[in-house]
Each structure stands twice: as structure tokens, then as C-alpha cells.
Amino acid sequence: MMENKKVIRHLDAPRTFGEWLHRYRFTIARRFVQFCILLAFIGTFRFGWKVLGHPILAGDLSSSRIFDTVPLADPFAALQRLVAQYWLSPESMIGAGIILAVYWVVSGRSFCSWVCPMNLVTDFAFWCRKKLGINTNVLSLSSGTRYVLLAIALILSIVTGTAAFEAISPQGILWREIVYGGFLGLLSAVFGIFALDLAVTKRGWCGHLCPLGAFWALWGKIGLTKVKFDNDTCTRCGDCIKVCPEPQVINFKKAAEVGMYASGECTNCGKCVSICPENSLNFGIRPIKDSKKTQ
Ligand code: SF4
């Protein structure tokens, strides 16, 4: 009997501006969202931007308010404060609840690729690695190291009575110095993480070490927005794995069973969707009853 083998194809490089826009549509959208959020914080803090007399977005990435009305709070920062001080203000609890609800819908690690300013630095470091032909990993790290650091951050918060990771968070430093101004912390945060990702370990910070990314990966396990996978059309060309910043989330056998890349560690960056020559991948919302299907 003849075996029905699928023909493996790959997408050509974009030839026109329209093709380029289409290929990089998710990257462009992610940069736009990251830029707009930073701009809203900067405009509100430095230039007093308001809508109908209400500041647009006041505060910082760990605690803020939209239009001086809707509280927002980073749930990981709130959790550290809770274990450190055994108390959270009602506003912080509501703010953290709102953010958790948003990232339940869009999946936890969408924060990493669509919001976090450090993503700009680590994606640039990865691009530089490719252009410079750097393939070495001086330090071999497991992607699970971040969960150990997450646990350490919580233990240190209990021991010290302060939100331990918030004090040293490179993305927090980067964000504060972009919005409030300053250079020393900005330089150390940016160049420290850039050097780590460029010369020490591929995708070192976001892919292996960041405890905030670990927190969102755990929350992302029950997230609703996922990359849907069509096993019938997939040829196993492997192009999605080559572009994925978290390639361990792509497991074809499991994806064929559950119809999606269900891992909480997927950042919903969309790179795999854009590169797939067979349109086997697309963003979709999984039914709530299926949200325990994780890799
Ligand atoms: S899902 Fe991945 S392996 Fe399958 S055809 Fe698309 S890019 Fe290739």
C-alpha cells in the first residue's frame, strides 16, 4: 500500500511590503502594544495626560490606576507582599484580581511578549546572537530554573518582610527608569540581561530565569487563548520550533491529542503562527471545560 507522505514546504522570504507586514503582523502588534502602554505611563507621569480630567494611567507596572478609577496590580508583586506582610489593601486585591482575570483570558505569559519592556531587550539580544552566529551556551540552564527562583523569591519575601523580587527585578528597574528617568539602573538592568542572553545562555532571562515569567507560566496553564494546532495539515517541517522562544512548549504528539500548544510557558508571541507554511496554527479560545488540558 502506498504511504500518504506529506510534502514538506517552507515559506519564502517576504517579497513585498505587504507580505512583510503579514509575516511580522504579530511582532508589529506586540511592539505597538508595548509602546502604547509605556507611552500611557510616560505621558501621564511626565506630561500630565488626562481624559475628561482623569489621569490616563498613573502608577507603575506593579500597581497602577486607569482613569484614576480602575485599580490594577501585578499579582506576583501582590503575592510577595501578602506573604511578607500578611496583608493586602482591598484596592490591591481588586487590582490583582482584574489583572488575573485579563491574563486568564489572554493566557499568563502574554504579559511577557505583549507587555513587559524587557522583552524588547531579550528579543534584540536573540537577534544579535543570530546575526553574529553565536551558538554557544556557556551556562546550561533548565527552563524549570525559573520555578526554583520563584519559590526562592517567595521564601525571601517571608524572611525579609518585603517583596523580595520587586526590589531587584530587572524589568521593574528598566520600566521605572524609562518612565521616571535615570540611567544607572537602566544601564545595569539592560546591559546585564542583554549580556546574559547574548553571551552566556540563549534566551537566558525570559526563557530560564525570570520568576515573574514562571508565575505567569503557572497561571497560563488554565489560560483560554492558545495556539490551535491542526494535525491533519501539519507536515512536521519544524519551522515553528525554529522560531519559538520557548521551543519546549511544542510537542507535536501532545498537540495532536489536544488540538493546541497548551503549555502555560507559551508566550502567545505568534511567531509560529506567522511562519507556518500550511496554516496549521492559529490563535483560538479553548472551551473553559478544556482548560485543564496542559502539556
Ligand atoms: S505546525 Fe510547525 S511543523 Fe507543522 S507545518 Fe506548521 S510550522 Fe511546520
Ligand code: SF4
Ligand atoms: S508556541 Fe508559538 S506562540 Fe507560543 S511561544 Fe512558541 S512561537 Fe510563540
